Amino acid sequence: MEEKKFKVYLKEKQELIDSALDSLLSREDIFPMILHRAMRYSVLAPGKRIRPILCLAACMAVGGKEEDALAPACALEMIHAYSLIHDDLPAMDDDDLRRGRPTLHRAFNEGTAILAGDALLTLAFEVVAVAKRLTDRQVRQIITELAIGAGHRGMVGGQQADLNAEGKTITPEELKYIHSHKTGALLVASVLCGAIIGDAGPKQMVHLKKYGQANGLAFQIKDDLLDIEGKSAKLGKSTGQDKKAEKATYPSIWGIEASREKLKEATATAFALLESFGEEAEPLREIARFIGEREA
């Protein structure tokens, strides 16, 4: 796929997902309207929608139907949005800016931010459980992967390790643990959910899982590099935050040059893992390229 064609693909899928998220959050019958508004404020904020697109693309890569993957894709974005909300809280990263706008607890208040995060995490599981296009068996498998990826052995575990590490010197192994859990686990779950929906075979599952892991590593190295080199306006969040918080990052441990090298390696690994896949996996390949080269 040429770069221009992929940009069109990305935009098309982002719109597809945003429109699905919009309808999933359209109910006007919620009594505490502030909660409804807070949930929408966070989930519908402009974003790359990497996780849902990974889910759609993985489903397609194994011959599944994109529309079958749409509900779980939205669930993944809800989990991602909830994690950002809670991560931004004063007791965590204490961030003021997210996706180009005030963080939820700044725009609303802290209590509402905690609850909107809780509500989005819960809604994610509901959205999967009631998805008409999924079999009972798929629902069960997807919820298992989502919970493993998002929970204490996945994303939340990584956030906790990150919280513990603030202001401390940590080893490269500890840093890898943090990132592979904090960011990587949900990226892996995104790919696995798509694979489940497309009824992937066991071998495909293994390759796609490893592809997700390589992507996760690339994603975080790039994130760390962008925090140093990126522009706040493009990123939609403050840069230099990691240094300010004395957070360990790949560049702070490996140096900038070595980090760039490892980023390239991770992207190459992701590519290699897709070798046995055909043209249907082209979006997955492009996503790997995009993750390593993005500017925001």
Add this chain to the structure above:
Amino acid sequence: MEEKKFKVYLKEKQELIDSALDSLLSREDIFPMILHRAMRYSVLAPGKRIRPILCLAACMAVGGKEEDALAPACALEMIHAYSLIHDDLPAMDDDDLRRGRPTLHRAFNEGTAILAGDALLTLAFEVVAVAKRLTDRQVRQIITELAIGAGHRGMVGGQQADLNAEGKTITPEELKYIHSHKTGALLVASVLCGAIIGDAGPKQMVHLKKYGQANGLAFQIKDDLLDIEGKSAKLGKSTGQDKKAEKATYPSIWGIEASREKLKEATATAFALLESFGEEAEPLREIARFIGEREA
């Protein structure tokens, strides 16, 4: 069932649930041990285990097997524990004491409390999804009920409405909304999950849902009364908290005597709804009695 026999029943079920929760949280391989400890601190704190016991009892009442209901019962307690953790946070109720011990954010720290709550909510869904004794169809139905009961149309919606109402004068209708959602919704889900596991018929479902609602109302009126009349030592949390926070409660709106009257009515309604059930529903009847008469 005589009172003494019911006390034995309660204690037996509490031990059954505590032991199941203990094994579900026994993994020693969690890298951020503090997260593991925080989750255990909250879930395994002494408690009445009303929600899981309701789940077991509802399952039995429709002829199901208790052991089939054990995993979802634990999930309900995890959701309850998470809601207490987040509700106690400084940005919410700002409580120092819970179940006779410092609240989680006091015993650990605020960031860890937020994450432990998140992790418990996520684990609850995982525990149901991987429960070997449940069919795929039951898993799907249970997760739907849990999410509806716990999410923005249920418990979290009620917590948000409660947060919004602080320091304001609210109508009896608004108070009923808050409580039927904040407390009632998860109690209803507890009963419904048990009913799903026991393969209840549609009529039984309707009766059990209404039984859960009546129980929820009774539970909250009693809670409000205990906050005024109860002893801090027995409750394991500070009393007079509602007045301190200028929270609307049933006694503050209806007066103490009328609240006691409404409590009796709700308990009677719960009993009436079980009329078509046989002896297997005896625990459900005793739980309704217990909710109205408990001293903590």
